[in-house]
Structure formats: structure tokens, C-alpha cells
Amino acid sequence: MSEEAFLSPVEDTVPKTGDVAVGEDLEFQRAWWRFERGIWIFFLLLLIADLLGLFGRGWLAKAKAVDQSQTLSLDYERIERANTPSIMTLHFGRAAIQNGKVKVFVSEEIIKPLGAQRISPQPESSTIGDGGITYTFAATQPPATAEIALLPSFPGAHHFRIQVAGGQPIDGDVVVVP
Amino acid sequence: MTLFEFVIVFLMGGIIILSTVGNDRSVTNCTCAVIAVGLLHRATAWAKSKSPRIGAILDGTPLVMIRDGEWQQEVIRGMKIRPEDLEAAARTANVTRVEDIDYAILERNGRISVFPKKDA
Numbered sequence: 584m585s586e587e588a589f590l591s592p593v594e595d596t597v598p599k600t601g602d603v604a605v606g607e608d609l610e611f612q613r614a615w616w617r618f619e620r621g622i623w624i625f626f627l628l629l630l631i632a633d634l635l636g637l638f639g640r641g642w643l644a645k646a647k648a649v650d651q652s653q654t655l656s657l658d659y660e661r662i663e664r665a666n667t668p669s670i671m672t673l674h675f676g677r678a679a680i681q682n683g684k685v686k687v688f689v690s691e692e693i694i695k696p697l698g699a700q701r702i703s704p705q706p707e708s709s710t711i712g713d714g715g716i717t718y719t720f721a722a723t724q725p726p727a728t729a730e731i732a733l734l735p736s737f738p739g740a741h742h743f744r745i746q747v748a749g750g751q752p753i754d755g756d757v758v759v760v761p
Numbered sequence: 762m763t764l765f766e767f768v769i770v771f772l773m774g775g776i777i778i779l780s781t782v783g784n785d786r787s788v789t790n791c792t793c794a795v796i797a798v799g800l801l802h803r804a805t806a807w808a809k810s811k812s813p814r815i816g817a818i819l820d821g822t823p824l825v826m827i828r829d830g831e832w833q834q835e836v837i838r839g840m841k842i843r844p845e846d847l848e849a850a851a852r853t854a855n856v857t858r859v860e861d862i863d864y865a866i867l868e869r870n871g872r873i874s875v876f877p878k879k880d881a
Contacts, residue, residue: 600828600864600866601828601864603866605866606822607822607823608817609836612822612824612839615821616839666783666784
């Protein structure tokens with residue numbers, strides 16, 4: 584009912600059903616029911632996509648990357664959620680361990696946009712430069728792994744690079760959803 | 762509102778609040794959130810007053826469930842109404858038997874208005 588209704592004499596402005604002014608609009612309601620059916624199907628698909636990991640934290644979100652020289656393999660989530668923690672795991676191959684050390688370069692995108700909170704184990708040293716940080720770990724024999732805890736703050740798409748000294752770089756993309 | 766619906770409303774409120782304020786629990790953020798919700802309410806009320814179609818989209822439209830003592834099957838099925846719901850509404854209107862109902866209308870707020878037959 585618009586404001587004009589209050590300017591006219593007091594009378595029913597909605598269609599009557601028998602003696603009762605109901606204002607039923609069955610045509611609109613039928614259209615609404617059709618719309619509702621579509622929306623519920625959409626919601627169901629949304630839920631299935633979420634369970635599969637299309638919006639992070641699921642099967643579709645998990646990614647694995649290996650460099651060509653087999654020095655490093657990476658487990659990470661290609662779809663992250665903002666303000667939600669995740670772990671990026673680095674598996675070092677035999678060739679990555681040189682003189683009891685592993686040197687791994689991590690690009691700036693992992694530190695800032697993807698919100699690296701901590702790296703485990705604690706590296707012996709961290710060196711900044713070349714658009715990222717190079718961590719040095721003491722190491723003996725494979726299997727050898729390190730973990731980076733991530734907590735992205737904002738949505739967006741980010742390209743990152745990780746490279747072990749003596750190996751090929753691994754380039755990856757992470758999409759952070761709200 | 763049934764107990765289950767009551768729980769659903771509070772559960773949704775609790776979930777929505779997580780993303781509304783996020784990690785920022787400052788008085789500033791909470792005040793702005795409250796003002797934003799208030800403005801949203803004001804804006805929708807204004808839009809409804811300007812357009813009956815927007816009112817129908819936001820609040821729904823009244824639906825006749827019983828017309829001249831006859832069930833309106835399309836509405837009953839579409840709105841998933843149970844006979845118990847109508848019987849409860851009839852009792853509220855001091856009507857003891859469903860067959861004494863002339864008109865029953867499902868209102869926009871979910872209430873059922875019952876009009877008894879004149880000779881009932």
C-alpha cells in the first residue's frame with residue numbers, strides 16, 4: 584500500500600475474497616513458489632560445492648605440487664578462506680639436503696597476503712631479499728618436512744613461488760574466498 | 762513461532778554475528794553494525810511503502826486457505842500447512858470445528874485468521 588492510500592477516504596484498497604478484504608495475489612504467490620524451488624536447488628548445489636571444497640577446506644581445495652628435480656613437494660590449499668588457518672607442508676627430497684642444510688626460498692605472497700603466522704620447525708636463519716625470505720634448516724636424511732601456518736586476512740587471488748636451493752621453483756596460485 | 766523455529770532464528774543470528782563483527786569487537790564496529798541494520802530496516806520499510814510489489818516480495822502476500830468452507834488445495838500444499846495448524850487457529854477464534862470455518866487466511870506474519878460461518 585503506497586502513501587497515496589492515506590490521502591483517500593478510509594476504504595479497502597486490496598482485492599476482496601468474498602466479504603473479506605484479503606489482498607491475495609495468487610499469481611504472485613505461484614511465481615514466488617517457482618522462484619523458491621529454484622533458490623532451494625541453488626542452495627543445495629551451493630552446499631554440495633562447499634562440501635566438495637569449492638570454497639576451501641575440502642577435496643577440491645587440496646593441491647599438491649612437485650618441482651621437476653624432485654627436491655621439493657608441496658601440499659597446500661589452492662582455495663583458502665579469509666581469517667581461517669591452514670597449513671602448507673613442504674616435503675624435502677634427498678637432493679634438497681646439502682651439507683646438512685636445507686635452504687628454501689618463500690616468496691613475499693606467502694608471508695603477507697597469505698598471512699604466514701609461523702614456520703615449523705624453527706629455521707636456523709632467515710634471510711630477506713629477492714622478493715621473499717630464504718629459510719635455512721638443519722637436516723639429516725629424508726623424509727624431512729617443514730610446515731608453514733597460514734592465515735589470510737583478505738579475499739583475493741595470489742601467485743606464489745617456493746624454491747629449494749639446487750631445485751626448480753614451484754609456482755602456485757591460491758584464491759582466498761571471503 | 763514453534764520452539765524449533767525459535768531455535769533456528771537464534772542459531773542464524775549467532776552465525777551471522779560471527780561474520781558481521783569478525784575479529785573487530787570494538788564499540789565503533791558494533792555501533793556501526795547496529796546503525797547499518799537500523800538503516801537497512803528503515804530502507805526496506807520505505808521501499809515497501811512506495812511499492813506494493815516490494816512489500817509482497819519482502820513480506821509475502823496473504824493467502825486464502827479456506828474459501829466458502831472449501832479447502833484451497835494449492836495454497837495448503839504450497840505453504841505446507843498441517844490440519845493441526847488450522848485447528849489451533851480455529852480454537853483461538855473460538856471455533857470448535859473446522860467445518861464451521863467460512864474463511865481461513867494465512868496472513869503475511871504467519872498467523873492464521875479464521876472467520877466462522879454466519880450460522881455456526
